[in-house]
Amino acid sequence: MKKKYLLGLFFFVFALGAVIHYRTPFFQQEGGGWSIGYGQSVGYPAKIAVDKNSIYSIEKLKAENDSTVFLADPFFVNEKDTFYLFFEHKKNKSNADIGLLTSVDGKKYTYRGTVLTQKFHLSYPQVFKYKKDFYMIPETKQAKAVLLYKAYRFPFDWRICDTLIANVALVDPSIYLSDSLNILVATDYEKNMYLYQADSLFGKWKLHKKPIALIGTEARAGGRFFADKKGLILPVQNCAKGYGYGVSLFRFSFHDGSYSAERETPFYLMANENIAAFNAGMHHLDMQLLDATHYYYVYDGNQLASNSRKLNIRGPLKWSYLDLKNWMVKKWEYFN
Known part of the structure; x- marks a missing residue:
């Protein structure tokens, strides 16, 4: 009886492990340097032609700054016929800074240097215009706060002007501001995406x-909220096959003081084995409508460091548990 019990337990564990490995592989490839891609389209792109768009590669930035380790998390602002592209710039030191690329046509970019550096790590520089001034909400998790910066000499001279959320360590904060809705999402280390609201940017x-x-392997923002005719869409990282593998699009719908967040387009961006710069994964998208018909978008991708794979047991087990938890929470909400 004991042998039969152990045999049954073995097959159960084996089957469970196979399911988890299918969803989130225990053997994962190691990524190397990140690069930035960009392009535009007439009308909303059901699919971005990544293979036909331009790439500002890590090799190109290294030619201008030989201490570069990677460039990632691109956000852009189009102001007075100039594209200002802000990005996380990791150099040969412990923390990353915020760098800047500019372009007069959105096709050829020039490196302009570092625009913001702090004693703590910076990334995810969401830059936006609000009542004629420019602001930035970068990831400042090491400062244990979500900090708001203002440009006193755009695109340079960024200084802290407010603390939006204090005493928290959150990654990739993404904000949306309008006359009727002001929200901000950010994620903790346990893969929980929290949603905050306020009366205005400087409200409480x-x-x-x-x-x-959101909870689990798709619970970390991967870019700016953007609006279409149906409402709001948020790019969200999909880490099922490891960090930075892909980006899905989630629909956020607000009604009667509540909201829903549902995946609308899985893997809108993902690892592309035919593009060397992006063959490990893609994890960020900033898409904006420039005029009535033209969309412009910037994104990033990761290149494989090698073809070898490393064993990761803890990650897939944890992520699968969180995904199961998220599924159970949604079922509970549906039936109640």
């Missing part, structure tokens, strides 16, 4: 009464 940011929007 509080957790929504439904505080957790």
